[in-house]
Amino acid sequence: MNKADLPFLSAAALGELIRKQEISPVEATAAYLGRIDAVDGKLHSYITVCRDEAMQAARAAEQAIAHGEWRGPLHGVPYAVKDQFWTKGIRTTGGSRLLADFIPGEDATVVARLHAAGAILLGKLNMSEFATGNSVDHPFGTPHNPWDLERNAGTSSSGSGAATAAFLCATSLGEDTGGSIRNPANNCGLVGLRPTWGLVSRYGMMGAGWSMDIGGPMARSVEDCALTLQAIAGYDPRDPYTTRQSIPDYRAGLTGRIEGVRLGIVKEAMDADFVHPQVKAAMSKAVADMKELGVSVDQVSIPLMTSAAAVTRAIIGVESASLHHNWLRTRLHEYDHNVQIDFLTGAIMPAQLYYKAQKIRALTRQQVLAALKKVDVLVLSSSSEPAPLLPKEAGLKSKDEARQRMSGRRSLTGVFNLANVPALSVPCGFVSVEGKELPIGLQLAGRPFEDGLLLRVAHAYEQATLWHTRRPPI
Amino acid sequence: MADLTQNEVKSLGRAVGVELEEPLLTEVTYNLNALRELLDDVNPPELDHVEPLPIIAPHERISHE
Numbered sequence: 001m002n003k004a005d006l007p008f009l010s011a012a013a014l015g016e017l018i019r020k021q022e023i024s025p026v027e028a029t030a031a032y033l034g035r036i037d038a039v040d041g042k043l044h045s046y047i048t049v050c051r052d053e054a055m056q057a058a059r060a061a062e063q064a065i066a067h068g069e070w071r072g073p074l075h076g077v078p079y080a081v082k083d084q085f086w087t088k089g090i091r092t093t094g095g096s097r098l099l100a101d102f103i104p105g106e107d108a109t110v111v112a113r114l115h116a117a118g119a120i121l122l123g124k125l126n127m128s129e130f131a132t133g134n135s136v137d138h139p140f141g142t143p144h145n146p147w148d149l150e151r152n153a154g155t156s157s158s159g160s161g162a163a164t165a166a167f168l169c170a171t172s173l174g175e176d177t178g179g180s181i182r183n184p185a186n187n188c189g190l191v192g193l194r195p196t197w198g199l200v201s202r203y204g205m206m207g208a209g210w211s212m213d214i215g216g217p218m219a220r221s222v223e224d225c226a227l228t229l230q231a232i233a234g235y236d237p238r239d240p241y242t243t244r245q246s247i248p249d250y251r252a253g254l255t256g257r258i259e260g261v262r263l264g265i266v267k268e269a270m271d272a273d274f275v276h277p278q279v280k281a282a283m284s285k286a287v288a289d290m291k292e293l294g295v296s297v298d299q300v301s302i303p304l305m306t307s308a309a310a311v312t313r314a315i316i317g318v319e320s321a322s323l324h325h326n327w328l329r330t331r332l333h334e335y336d337h338n339v340q341i342d343f344l345t346g347a348i349m350p351a352q353l354y355y356k357a358q359k360i361r362a363l364t365r366q367q368v369l370a371a372l373k374k375v376d377v378l379v380l381s382s383s384s385e386p387a388p389l390l391p392k393e394a395g396l397k398s399k400d401e402a403r404q405r406m407s408g409r410r411s412l413t414g415v416f417n418l419a420n421v422p423a424l425s426v427p428c429g430f431v432s433v434e435g436k437e438l439p440i441g442l443q444l445a446g447r448p449f450e451d452g453l454l455l456r457v458a459h460a461y462e463q464a465t466l467w468h469t470r471r472p473p474i
Numbered sequence: 475m476a477d478l479t480q481n482e483v484k485s486l487g488r489a490v491g492v493e494l495e496e497p498l499l500t501e502v503t504y505n506l507n508a509l510r511e512l513l514d515d516v517n518p519p520e521l522d523h524v525e526p527l528p529i530i531a532p533h534e535r536i537s538h539e
Binding site: 303304307310311313314317325328329332340341342344345347348349350353355356357358359360361362363366395396398399400401402403406407 | 477483486487489490491492494497498500501502504505506507508509510511512513515516518520521524525526527
């Protein structure tokens with residue numbers, strides 16, 4: 001195999017070739033580093049590339065495998081993580097100049113687990129400042145979408161989206177508080193899973209909104225997502241809210257069989273006038289494709305879905321502001337301008353407004369769980385549109401503009417972080433915009449801790465379609 | 475629901491130790507009023523009968539309790 005082709009393999013395929021010692025982790029890592037050098041100047045998906053550390057880890061993996069100490073399907077496989085996760089001895093910026101020189105003394109749990117699985121850390125990925133999703137100023141370079149460099153890679157796990165889609169890592173981690181894995185997965189044509197809250201440890205992950213924050217996999221295939229989730233999921237005594245349930249074999253669950261699964265199309269999403277007509281058409285086609293695979297389809301209603309963006313904003317605003325309360329007083333103007341607006345709004349939020357938002361949240365969860373009694377998996381689009389153009393300026397010009405930012409597509413993802421159920425985006429087509437073909441995603445959501453079912457349904461759909469085989473023109 | 479004025483928003487800032495200056499004062503005023511308006515429109519009938527608890531899996535003990 002031509003070494004330059006190595007980055008285009010799936011993580012699963014690469015891991016298998018490494019296990020059989022047909023490819024060395026050193027070759028794979030060098031190939032990815034070479035591609036990063038060739039391509040990332042256009043994308044700015046990486047903040048820090050850990051060149052020396054990666055090659056050292058690759059040599060160690062090569063030796064271990066040669067001595068029969070194979071650790072599993074990710075052993076020797078190069079990956080990258082959103083710069084929101086601590087990495088021991090490697091700067092971790094949160095996408096902010098305020099932490100430009102912060103070097104953690106330990107790994108986040110998810111990074112430690114990937115290390116234990118033998119995966120090779122290539123580097124730290126770019127992101128919206130402190131995972132807010134609205135930042136325009138990126139101190140380490142603005143991430144660009146590999147499908148169209150003028151467009152947004154999605155927020156806030158922008159670098160995870162861009163790097164994974166552009167084959168600059170075999171798999172990656174993002175983090176999702178209000179949609180920050182699913183939105184870049186939509187925009188970049190990837191599979192991105194927001195796990196059930198409590199399935200994956202938050203230890204060592206910079207918080208955005210503690211009650212909704214969770215890290216999760218972003219990959220080019222459902223199988224790669226499953227492998228990555230397998231490595232990071234499970235109880236962590238350092239995150240007291242992690243589940244003690246045993247973790248199933250997610251990859252073994254990808255049987256391709258989804259007969260009898262009951263899908264529920266979310267009425268409010270299909271009726272929404274802000275969803276692009278081509279996106280709605282793609283949803284309908286995706287559902288029809290899944291019916292061919294044996295699922296039954298019904299319609300469900302989640303009325304509070306339409307307010308999910310505003311409720312999410314109220315809750316995250318307060319929780320984020322409380323994390324930054326000292327710096328808001330002493331270093332305010334070092335934040336991105338939009339982040340300043342959001343954090344200050346959260347800082348002065350009237351208590352009764354926050355309290356009401358939390359009550360609506362409780363009711364939203366009731367509605368979502370009620371829908372999931374009627375069906376097994378909820379279906380809707382991951383976003384209202386494909387990737388928009390990159391924003392040119394920060395600021396708010398009117399209350400109406402503020403209202404728009406707290407409604408629309410953000411409700412499509414926000415409803416599931418409010419309910420703390422798992423939700424996944426899988427590619428389901430392309431939309432033509434100004435002569436460019438841009439990917440869009442199908443969103444699936446399920447009951448708490450039934451992440452495996454989402455992966456199984458997404459995998460069956462993926463294997464019955466060709467969307468995941470297309471490559472961005474970079 | 476009437477919008478908060480910029481002076482009122484400035485006072486809210488002072489209450490938490492933040493001095494809001496332009497252009498942020500105008501923009502935060504827009505943002506907060508938008509959020510107030512959006513949430514004011516959401517009044518499901520069960521709202522007075524639900525507790526605003528963060529979501530914790532009810533069937534599992536939290537290790538520090």
